Amino acid sequence: MKSAELCPRFESGMELLSKRWTGLIIFRLLEGSQRFSELESSLPISGRLLSERLKELEAAGIATRTVYPDTPVRIEYELTEKGHALRPVITSIREWAEKWITPDEPAPTKQ
Amino acid sequence: MKSAELCPRFESGMELLSKRWTGLIIFRLLEGSQRFSELESSLPISGRLLSERLKELEAAGIATRTVYPDTPVRIEYELTEKGHALRPVITSIREWAEKWITPDEPAPTKQ
């Protein structure tokens, strides 16, 4: 397994987006800020992984975490400018999927 | 973990693209048909996974596998129309990465 160079930035970006769930979380956050529980209930992802992914997105500068000391505490996740810049990516995936994925297509990668 | 509906086609497409290496393989194939060994040596992926991913791409109708009975045998992988339709996706990821990933950024998801 060699590490030949394509564009290292592209590779880095692709690695980010190609982690499971990351794309769907960003899709949700593009609709506006979301609470932890909103994301958890609107995506087929467990709390453990959601927590992990949100930390990664924060670390990558794509999302922010804001604590509102209501009762009970309310925490909102929101995209940064870098995160919002991913809208064209998500849009192009959605357009491709709408054209090329048939509605009854079986899950693509299970065998 | 509930499976709430966003667009099931988007979800399906995202699942495909968010498998590790799939994006980079498609990136390579967008440059033209490639042999197994070319892909293997130009990407940091092992033969085992490359074989697995190529089968998945074939099953999803994104790539084709053609055998040329030279000696030794030569096998070329090539994108289908559905595969070529992913060019805007790859392009938008590359554009985002070029603008927002700093060259010295550490690998995004390792902790």
Place this chain on the structure above:
DNA sequence: TATATGAGGTTACGAAAAGTAACAAGTGTA
């Protein structure tokens, strides 16, 4: 005949990541 070489994989197995469920911290309410 025996063996070597090259392409394109497959198998076996340990390591890492994902999935599941139960539990914990902080705060306020009955």
Place this chain on the structure above:
DNA sequence: TACACTTGTTACTTTTCGTAACCTCATATA
């Protein structure tokens, strides 16, 4: 005190990944 609500975390099982060794088929060489 007991309970509830949100946002996580811990412990444990299952699936996927990474590495290296091996296999198949066809020709080439000793």
